[in-house]
Amino acid sequence: MAEQPAREGRLRPARRLTLTEDVYESIKTLVMDHILPPGERVNIDALARELDVSPTPVREALARLEADGLVHKRPLSGYTTTALLSRAEFDDLFDVRLLLEGATAGRAATHATAEERQRLGANAAMNIDVEAGDGYRRHAVFTALDAKFHDLIAEVAGSPLLRDSITRLHSHLHLHRLYFPVTGATDTNTEHQRIAAAIIAGDSQAATDAMQAHLTAARERHLPAFDRHLEEPPCG
Incomplete structure (x- = not known):
């Protein structure tokens, strides 16, 4: 198993004044930097705890990331990060x-x-x-x-x-x-x-x-x- 990059220094609490945008950018950074590795299931509750927000802005951010093509939503199993291009x-x-x-x-x-x-x-x-x-x-x-x-x-x-x-x-x-x-x-x-x-x-x-x-x-x-x-x- 390849070593995964550390989250430290890349994940930060979301600023309250720009909550929705900040949560989106924070999670997008995790996906782009492979902190959330390709093909991995996304744990909404865990992300909410790490960002110190409720699950709602996390779900909103994931819906935007799905539109970006960076995550997929599967029935009954939640969101998964998309695979890298072959x-x-x-x-x-x-x-x-x-x-x-x-x-x-x-x-x-x-x-x-x-x-x-x-x-x-x-x-x-x-x-x-x-x-x-x-x-x-x-x-x-x-x-x-x-x-x-x-x-x-x-x-x-x-x-x-x-x-x-x-x-x-x-x-x-x-x-x-x-x-x-x-x-x-x-x-x-x-x-x-x-x-x-x-x-x-x-x-x-x-x-x-x-x-x-x-x-x-x-x-x-x-x-x-x-x-x-x-x-x-x-x-x-």
Whole structure:
């Protein structure tokens, strides 16, 4: 059985003024850092005691995490953390992203308004970086801003169906739970700026090409996960 990371220093009592959000972020951190290991049943009462809250905000947080794709609810057995992506699932995820997000970037180049292009440019200009610290909290801001950029492109593309399809992939959380390539932050910034520039210029083909190049590079940055994690013996 592989040694599990310690909870100490990662789990903290929830602040009362932001109870629901804080409980959600605390439990998400446990899942992302494998403190709650993949495939493990979630003990609601135990989490409530550790966070010093009632079970109600814990249940609310788990419902949000189910929407995120990080836990599953099974009849009569409660919540279980989802398994990590397999190599086949990883490849399938990127194949789908290349199709959907490439087309979405191209569509955004022809459908975005002047205000939306300005907003996209401002978002891409933000320097996404990895913060000091350990585990998921170290790259939580990066993850959020990275996801926001891709979500914004889906929004300005003007297709609710495309946007919903991309959102349902939950790709950022699944990938960063598997492995986070810290060295990729600078590359990601540069790639985002190229995509934004093509969309702002109204060049549909360039936007599609830039998005597909970004996703292809991101796939390569995540591949070490399968040397680093998938050869470890399973927990349990």
